[in-house]
Amino acid sequence: AQSVAQPEDQVNVAEGNPLTVKCTYSVSGNPYLFWYVQYPNRGLQFLLKYITGDNLVKGSYGFEAEFNKSQTSFHLKKPSALVSDSALYFCAVRDIRSGGYQKVTFGTGTKLQVIP
């Protein structure tokens, strides 16, 4: 079965500092990995995805993620955090059993708090 783990329930970072939100995955076959962000009372918004190619993936709002096959990790990063980045972040993996469509399994989420 495919799964992702987000080991931190909450991450606190000072505004202007770099941030990292951790995610590790377990898949059989090639991993298709995603990051989504959820703001209060709003739906999930897509940030970025890794399908193949470069290990460093750039996404929306200045976020990027580094795919590391040997460590089975896909950590989300941003060089300089903004207060407006405070939200709930979800890592997700595509279920390989889904055939041709994008059925994904989400992690439990990490709350990011950027402190002014």
Add this chain to the structure above:
Amino acid sequence: GAGVSQSPRYKVAKRGQDVALRCDPISGHVSLFWYQQALGQGPEFLTYFQNEAQLDKSGLPSDRFFAERPEGSVSTLKIQRTQQEDSAVYLCASSTGAGVSYEQYFGPGTRLTVT
């Protein structure tokens, strides 16, 4: 342009009542997904439609849950004889195509509380 919309945004039901949750996907989107998000958890897959065809309903937790998309656009998730464990946010998402490269666009969700 308009995104994915869901109605109602909030629903309170007494245990045993039936509820119907509506999803209006982005116009022209082929794929439609329903997810259930319990408090403090990530979304969990319920079911998937490609146009009007329900291709995967493996995530529906019981036969009390039923989803339809009769004309390949609007979808309704129906829960019969609601139970307290059904309390959650129900998310709908749509995408232009079926493959893994297509982004899913999520609606704001319907928060269902069963009392």
